[in-house]
Amino acid sequence: MSDILKVENVTLQFGGVKAITDISFNVKEGEICAVIGPNGAGKSSMLNVINGVYLPQIGTVTYDGVERQSINPRDAAIAGMARTFQNIALFQGMNVLENIMTGRNLFMKSTWLEQGLNIGRAREEERVNRLAVEKVIKFLQIESIRKTPVSKLPYGLQKRVELGRALVAEPKILLLDEPMAGMNLEEKADMSCFILEINKEQGITTVMIEHDMGVVMDISDHVVVLDYGKKIGDGSPSEVMANQDVIDAYLGVSH
Amino acid sequence: MDWVYLIEVLVGGLMSGVMYSLVAIGFVLIYKSSGIFNFAQGTMLLFASLTFVKMTENGIDFWTSLFIAAGIMVIFGVVTERYVIRPLANQDLLALFMATVGLATFQEGFSQFIWDSDVHGLQMSKFLDIGLLDPAPIFMSDHVPWLDILIPKFDIFASLVAGSLIVVLAFFFQKTKTGLSLRAVSDDHMAAMAVGIPLQTVWAVVWAVTGIIALVAGLLWAERVSVSFTLIEAVMKALPVILIGGLTSIPGAIVGGLVIGVGEKLGEIYLADVFGGQGIELWFAYFMALMFLVFRPQGMFGEKLIERV
Numbered sequence: 001m002s003d004i005l006k007v008e009n010v011t012l013q014f015g016g017v018k019a020i021t022d023i024s025f026n027v028k029e030g031e032i033c034a035v036i037g038p039n040g041a042g043k044s045s046m047l048n049v050i051n052g053v054y055l056p057q058i059g060t061v062t063y064d065g066v067e068r069q070s071i072n073p074r075d076a077a078i079a080g081m082a083r084t085f086q087n088i089a090l091f092q093g094m095n096v097l098e099n100i101m102t103g104r105n106l107f108m109k110s111t112w113l114e115q116g117l118n119i120g121r122a123r124e125e126e127r128v129n130r131l132a133v134e135k136v137i138k139f140l141q142i143e144s145i146r147k148t149p150v151s152k153l154p155y156g157l158q159k160r161v162e163l164g165r166a167l168v169a170e171p172k173i174l175l176l177d178e179p180m181a182g183m184n185l186e187e188k189a190d191m192s193c194f195i196l197e198i199n200k201e202q203g204i205t206t207v208m209i210e211h212d213m214g215v216v217m218d219i220s221d222h223v224v225v226l227d228y229g230k231k232i233g234d235g236s237p238s239e240v241m242a243n244q245d246v247i248d249a250y251l252g253v254s255h
Numbered sequence: 256m257d258w259v260y261l262i263e264v265l266v267g268g269l270m271s272g273v274m275y276s277l278v279a280i281g282f283v284l285i286y287k288s289s290g291i292f293n294f295a296q297g298t299m300l301l302f303a304s305l306t307f308v309k310m311t312e313n314g315i316d317f318w319t320s321l322f323i324a325a326g327i328m329v330i331f332g333v334v335t336e337r338y339v340i341r342p343l344a345n346q347d348l349l350a351l352f353m354a355t356v357g358l359a360t361f362q363e364g365f366s367q368f369i370w371d372s373d374v375h376g377l378q379m380s381k382f383l384d385i386g387l388l389d390p391a392p393i394f395m396s397d398h399v400p401w402l403d404i405l406i407p408k409f410d411i412f413a414s415l416v417a418g419s420l421i422v423v424l425a426f427f428f429q430k431t432k433t434g435l436s437l438r439a440v441s442d443d444h445m446a447a448m449a450v451g452i453p454l455q456t457v458w459a460v461v462w463a464v465t466g467i468i469a470l471v472a473g474l475l476w477a478e479r480v481s482v483s484f485t486l487i488e489a490v491m492k493a494l495p496v497i498l499i500g501g502l503t504s505i506p507g508a509i510v511g512g513l514v515i516g517v518g519e520k521l522g523e524i525y526l527a528d529v530f531g532g533q534g535i536e537l538w539f540a541y542f543m544a545l546m547f548l549v550f551r552p553q554g555m556f557g558e559k560l561i562e563r564v
Contacts, residue, residue, distance in 0.1 A: 051449065053445065053449075072448070073445075073448040073449050074448050074451050074452070074453055074454070076449075077448075077449060077450060077451030078451055082449075082450070083449050085445070085446065085449075089443050089445055089446035089449070090442075090443070090446070091438065091439050091442035091443055091446065091447075092442050092443075093438060093441070093442050094438060094439075094442070098435065098438075101435065102435060102436075102439045102447070102450050102452070103450050105432060105435065105436060105439075105450060105451060105452055106450075106451045108432040112427065112431040112432065112433050115430055115431040115432055116426050116427055116430045116431050118430070165450060166450075169450065169451070
């Protein structure tokens with residue numbers, strides 16, 4: 001399998017603070033890559049560099065064969081990157097259906113006149129988009145809350161809706177920022193199943209930040225470990241678990 | 256109580272209310288999409304109607320002038336987004352607000368610079384042969400036997416125009432991709448960009464649409480109070496409307512406008528004695544807004560901010 005994403009020598013600074021220092025790693029097409037590390041290790045910053053929220057001072061990101069120093073989030077979305085956020089970023093004023101529908105906005109090509117009057121291309125488009133949304137809703141088993149305003153939903157379900165919004169865009173690569181944070185065991189199990197199924201059935205490459213070691217070791221093919229903005233481990237789950245630097249970072253070192 | 260008179264007052268109130276709503280929607284659109292309270296709303300009205308009037312004074316016919324003025328407002332909106340709003344994106348909201356204050360000052364000066372600062376009368380009946388533009392009132396009893404009330408014809412015209420524009424806008428922002436994008440942008444800029452919504456395009460559309468609203472509202476107001484700098488003050492009446500309706504809600508702006516329109520007319524007629532005589536229409540709207548601020552600060556439809564501790 002070829003590499004769909006190559007992060008090369010990326011350094012990101014905020015003023016004098018180095019959030020990420022000279023990090024490189026590759027993500028193979030079709031794999032689940034977990035990025036782990038203690039709090040403040042630079043995981044979210046890394047994800048934000050990949051989809052263009054932050055501009056790194058040094059380094060490049062090669063995605064789908066195109067090497068870029070920077071990209072803006074909209075172009076990233078057009079290029080087939082979809083993501084979720086650490087602190088759920090749903091559109092609070094909308095219901096579940098509308099939220100997921102926004103994920104289809106790149107598929108809406110008809111003009112506002114056609115859409116407003118529901119004529120021409122707009123009709124067929126609306127049908128196709130609605131079908132895609134319903135498919136995702138069914139897959140994530142959230143049929144019963146279709147019309148519920150997202151602000152009324154419990155945390156776990158909001159995370160699921162956010163995954164739905166990313167998924168409905170038919171992405172090539174999915175960036176998930178702590179998809180299981182704050183969930184109970186059962187919700188975590190459900191979410192793990194969804195992520196695995198998305199990856200195995202639809203073949204979508206997934207880069208995921210996660211804290212739960214059990215989950216990470218279970219479902220990922222490849223693990224990248226960051227600590228204080230530096231990469232300290234990179235390999236299969238078992239390799240990473242045996243890596244002394246990683247053990248030190250997580251358990252501490254006696255001096 | 257004289258019921259016929261009451262109906263007359265109510266109808267009059269609703270009609271001026273529609274005009275307030277129209278101006279208020281301009282504020283709401285920009286606030287929703289970018290969190291900015293647009294101080295330049297009033298000068299946009301002035302600039303738009305002045306542009307229109309100067310063109311008709313130079314012998315250009317009604318529809319061409321309207322079309323050109325609308326075009327200029329759209330260009331103005333797009334330029335504002337590109338050179339005022341975009342460079343300040345993600346800055347402190349106060350900086351953005353101050354930018355619109357600057358924009359207002361610029362626009363006021365610019366209007367005087369390219370046009371002039373005279374008071375211009377606007378009489379649309381000179382250009383359009385529509386019976387409703389006749390200043391004389393309609394006796395409703397001529398049409399509906401049991402309804403013996405008087406309504407100024409122009410009020411009917413103005414509320415028809417304003418009402419249809421509001422309906423078109425509601426449709427536009429409810430049924431189209433742009434509408435969905437606007438709502439997404441108003442909730443979360445970052446997430447909107449991550450799903451591929453072009454933030455800048457949405458802003459530009461909103462500013463352009465606001466420009467067109469300003470033109471229509473400006474002309475309707477100008478017909479009553481003439482095209483001059485007093486138009487800016489007409490916009491002040493939209494402030495109580497958005498306080499009542501909430502800055503984030505288009506239905507709120509509509510209902511708020513109607514509430515203010517009816518409220519101030521009813522106040523003028525039935526409460527004048529309580530508040531010391533005629534003329535309370537001038538400030539009663541602000542009094543109503545004040546009451547709302549005390550008892551329901553988020554407005555009728557505004558979002559209540561609840562924070563989890």
